[in-house]
Amino acid sequence: MQIFSNATFLSMDKKNQSFTVLIEDKGKICFLGNDIPKKYLGRKITDLDGLTVLPGFGDTHLHFISDSFFKAGLDLRGVRNLEELKQKINFYETHKKSKVTIGFGLSPHLLDQKILPTKSDLDKITSRPTFIVKYDGHAGVANTDFINLLGAGIKSTKGFINHTGQFYLDSFYKATDFASKQVSLITLIKSIFVNSKYLAQKGISFLHACEGVGFPYDLDITILKTLKFFLLQKISIFFQTTDLNKIKKRKFIRVGGCFETALDGCFGSLDAALTQSYQNDSNNFGNLYFSQERLNDFVLKAHLQNLQVAIHAIGDLAIEQAVNAFEYALRIKPRPDHRHIIIHACLLNDNLIKRIAHLNIHLAVQTAFLNWPEEPLDYLHSILGDRTQLILPLKKILDNQIIMANGSDAPCTNPDPIMGMHQACNHPVNEQSISVLDAIRMYTIWAARLGFEENTKGSLEVGKCCDLVILDKNPCTILKENIKDLVIKTVYIKGKTVYRADK
Template sequence: MELYTNARFISCEKENRIYTAMAVKGGHIVWLGDESSIPPRYGKAKRVDLGGATVTPAFGDTHMHFGSLCVFENTFYLMDVKNFAEAKAAVRRYADSHRKNKVLMGYGCTANTVAEHRLPEKRDLDDWTERPLMVMKYDGHAAVCNSAMLALLSDKVKSDPGCNTETGWLYQSAFYNGVNEATAYIPTMDIIRGLSGGAEYLASVGIGLVHTVEGVGFANDLDIDMIKILAPGLPQAFRIFFQTMDLKAVKKHGFKRVGGCFKLALDGCFGSEDAALKEPYANDPNNYGVLNYPQERVNEFAIGANREGWQITMHAIGDAAVEQCITAYEAAYADKPWDDARHVMIHVCLASEEQLKRAAKIKLCIAAQSPFIYWKQEPDEYLCAVLGRERTDRLNALGTMHRLGLVVGDGSDGPCTRPKPLYGMACSVNHPNPDERISRLDALRMITANPAYMSHEENKRGTLAPGMIADFVVLGDDPLTAEDIAGIEVKALYLHGKKHVAKKIGVAGLLARAIIKRITQREYI
């Protein structure tokens, strides 16, 4: 038994409570209270002085692409380059240090943060390297290839209408299939080692619960099988959604959660101007974006998955896609009422208050991305140019969602943004539209209690209370009062009552840990 003292413990319950001491036994919290009145039964417990730190429940991320995040955490990002010359240098550095790689893959090219004010094309990538190179766009919905990479891709990809062989850009199905073919050249052992490295990064920012969508981006659904097998060996608790509309495949792989982006993306994104809108884009009166599926197909999917008792999540960015998503969920509930399904809408960047009222009525959950509020890849001036001022001001309506009683969990959409829960919290409380700002406690619950609720685990984790799993994070300052929330240091992460210590682990060790945890904890589904 351990007794943690000299800290400020924030429970993150709806009726938030603050404590100064906490007792943990067998990986669970057994008592919280005032350090001046510790019960005698805990008097002989091992004392851990936390040095005046603040403690909250471990953070959760309600939407990321963990497999893809891990790949790109181990390649190169172009999010922060200021021009194509810096991008070229980053590619060259990576290529020089990875001479055995058959292909080079990176992430994050954008037009809004580079001096050229345009996306790179095939001719640019040809100058960066002669080796096969693919770089994914910052929003994860398209990629650009150089000539050598295009030569490796199949005729199926190059003949797809979404492939522009002149510019090297891949969109929609050409993008999905092209990425699958490119990742097939990455050695499987490298991917597995990347999973461990990615999990260590998440631990460094205090994340203990991960909702990840998998099943696109790797040939033969390699990621979905690997993560299912290996996730128990990683530090965090993983809740995996299979990105497919093929319900037979979900049964075959043994999942109880389905959906996500890509194959479940009802629309595109603002960066490609294909997020589906009810009114046209401000810069193109003929463009309403794209709905990827007819309403009947989305209804069929939602009804089928709901009948199976599976939790569903679907990507919807524009208000036309939000409409389609809510309509499908309403159809599913009309077919089979399920009061506690906690189905999810991802993103919900642009939605009317009436739409959000309908979502609240059927108790949908929202996996929002507060880092999008101040996303330099899509700055305010760009959004105003494509959406207009009025719609831009209504984006990411966290205040409205909370006022209507929706359960909102925050997510990074990694690798679109690097997971940093405290940065997301800072964005939530500093929304540029005062009407959409939320309280610090609500923002903290978006990264603690609400992710646990959204995976039906509110009685196990997400708050500090007796009986809960002792997953908690030790912080250098109090997020409820600190001036710089995003700058708060994550001093330590405790999982099941044990302080997490970063360490390299081989493939065999990871598999062994996965087997042991699956037997002893049996919570990885």
């Protein structure tokens, strides 16, 4: 049992109450108020010295195993030219003894040359087999030695460009499958635990892990299903498959995510599906991976099995397709509290927002995309023109009473709820900025709602898990421009200290 006093506990409950005393017992909150009840007097008290406490954060969309896998490799985010790339790869190779080098996060939009390097660029840098995955996780490039390891079959796989050594579509997934086999299971498991600790440092106590990609035999799903009981966070698994037998066999209650259950690509690869063509190419409307008929069929079957369905849709055409499919399933079998989710939902228009609200579809968005170094706004403007203004209209979404939660889409962006809140309150389109409390709700009570977890997580209330994020300042009393500077001092999950800044 622990008694915390002298703090501002922002409960995020329905009445928006705040308290100065919180008592924890057996991992749960057993008291909230402003005076320590008599029966506890005389016991040890933890004085929080006027700090502010929020409920533990939820990340409602990330690829946890892929993120852990890439964290075991070379992080190439922020690289600006080939010289920097060379330095990073050479440094990594002198310090890490592995047969292959796997890099992640390289963004052509950040590079001077504005395009991905080619295999001959990489051949000049290293002779160790090297495979680099683009920041959006949809394409890659390898040097000749890595391509040779893949064997002759790769040359005939869809999406492989022989003369540049670049991998798109099926060839990309084949190469990723191969790359993931090069990392030992022990290394991967270690990295998963390291990653769980990293997320705890960022205040994250629950997450939605979208898995089932990049590993043969859905090994990532098996690993996570086994390990989740030993990790710090409460993990809800979303299996990214359209094969509902797999869901049944593993007794999952959710399905979906990106990859196999993605309706379109992304802005970074110019294949997010749009109703009007890309600004820089009047013939390109992006790609839809499903026909409406096939999507309706999949969503309906999943819906009839009482599953919660989450679907990746970035462009307005893909979002429309997702809305159509949910509408179709709900018309055949109404289910008031379905909590189906559209993931990303980047390019929204008024009509889509109205329909999403009407159908009570929930959104798992990433405000990190609003200020994403790997995909800068000037790049988005060059491909979308004025439509850039329509990306994630947070205020409008909330004005329409849509439930929306935040997340990182890691490994695309590094999970960082404080930064995510900052971006939600400092939207590039000023009138779409939201209040600090709503930005916090996107990581707490609304995040819990997205996973049907609002009875145990997401707010500080008696009976709920004692997940606490202790901050140096009160986010509600500082300038919204300074939210990014908030410092997490201590994090508790189920009453246990999982992170202390001073240790």
